[in-house]
Amino acid sequence: MSSSLAGAFAVAALFVAVLALVFAIQALRARTAPPARPAAPAPTPEPEPETHPEPKPGTVKSELRKLTKDLTSTRADLKLALQHLAVVRYDAFGDTGGKLSWSMALLDDNGNGVVLTSINSRADARTYAKEIKTYTSDSKLSPEEQQALQSLQPTTD
Structure with a gap:
């Protein structure tokens, strides 16, 4: 679900x-509620106004x-909540294994949000964040970042 x-x-x-x-x-x-009083004769109904008055609190x-x-x-x-998520895992360098690097897209329903990337090597890890507006970025996206972003774009059938 x-x-x-x-x-x-x-x-x-x-x-x-x-x-x-x-x-x-x-x-x-x-x-x-207190006991009801004896019923009084019902007044003649007035025509309903065109507007709907606010009901009693x-x-x-x-x-x-x-x-x-x-x-x-x-x-x-x-x-407007960041509720759509896609993650792409990959090996950024040939000497490491286990797909330790990743790119993650977090977007709202309008395609606005962020792409986060962590590139891991044997010696260190670097993390990047790029702003996304309507499924596009002003910054150049890596192929893995583009893949994560494209997996969240609505399809036009």
Whole structure:
């Protein structure tokens, strides 16, 4: 299961849990409410205005509106999170084995993020970071960095 799908399931589960909590609070309020007064004759209904007024605070409708706004905001924030990852391992030098060098691309949904590279030899290791904007970099990318970046680009079928 991908991390974005797991995140969507987590947000949906949170939404359902909060909704259940709102219903439980409403049921508890109804149970502890003072006894109802005798019913007065119902006034004649007025025509509904064209605009939808904001529901009373604390009602299920107002809580659902708040949750909908929060969910929309969370989805927008999730698109900006570095959630797409690709790693390419390789041997940078002929005298070392085990594919100890690596390039890793970390991107958000818009293709913005960073490519990290660690080149390891027997004597030392060097690490590089290159900024990525819309799946491209102003810095020259190595073939391994390009491979990691290309594996995250959306395919156009």
